[in-house]
Amino acid sequence: xxxxxxxxxxxxxxxxxxxxxxxxxxxxxxxxxxxxxxxxxxxxxxxxxxxxxxxxxxxxxxxxxxxxxxxxxxxxxxxxxxxxxxxxxxxxxxxxxxxxxxxxxxxxxxxxxxxxxxxxxxxxxxxxxxxxxxxxxxxxxxxxxxxxxxxxxxxxxxxxxxxxxxxxxxxxxxxxxxxxxxxxxxxxxxxxxxxxxxxxxxxxxxxxxxxxxxxxxxxxxxxxxxx
Numbered sequence: 001x002x003x004x005x006x007x008x009x010x011x012x013x014x015x016x017x018x019x020x021x022x023x024x025x026x027x028x029x030x031x032x033x034x035x036x037x038x039x040x041x042x043x044x045x046x047x048x049x050x051x052x053x054x055x056x057x058x059x060x061x062x063x064x065x066x067x068x069x070x071x072x073x074x075x076x077x078x079x080x081x082x083x084x085x086x087x088x089x090x091x092x093x094x095x096x097x098x099x100x101x102x103x104x105x106x107x108x109x110x111x112x113x114x115x116x117x118x119x120x121x122x123x124x125x126x127x128x129x130x131x132x133x134x135x136x137x138x139x140x141x142x143x144x145x146x147x148x149x150x151x152x153x154x155x156x157x158x159x160x161x162x163x164x165x166x167x168x169x170x171x172x173x174x175x176x177x178x179x180x181x182x183x184x185x186x187x188x189x190x191x192x193x194x195x196x197x198x199x200x201x202x203x204x205x206x207x208x209x210x211x212x213x214x215x216x217x218x219x220x221x222x223x224x225x226x227x
Contacts, residue, residue, distance in 0.1 A: 040154030041184030068106035099136035
């Protein structure tokens, strides 16, 4: 038998042995879920990005609670969990929220228990939240939550583009747009506090960038748990 054929056969057996060894090794590891938190100023493209991500089965989407009235087209349990103020404040006192805040006279919050349960079962969780809520999660006293966190800020290319996007909606007056721009500029100052920042372009580009972040986080050695 020619020498090269023997060498090829030996290399093939060696490759199979290594592959089998890796298969056995990889089966000894699992990981907890990752808490993906996305924030962005109004008009930066966050809602479109989150809607695209929710169409996949790669995440459990965390539905926030609120005391504000239901708007036309909103569904209970899909857009928000709508609570009476008395129930919301009772849950706050019971320590049931990962974070909560009062915005424009209404309460908003993220329930802690379902997030922890999903993360401990190895399921990644996606939260769409403002900069205040993200800061509260970032400073959580729960080490498990802080270790699970991967926060992402969606930054508009510039203020002129943000104004163009808000105007294109056609749902607000010029005064309301300027108020949103002022709030957005303030929120944009928080970008450096996030682990990742995506400069928003098209929906397809933003989605691709987020998937790169998602994959990088899933491959982190520190997230592996040896069985």
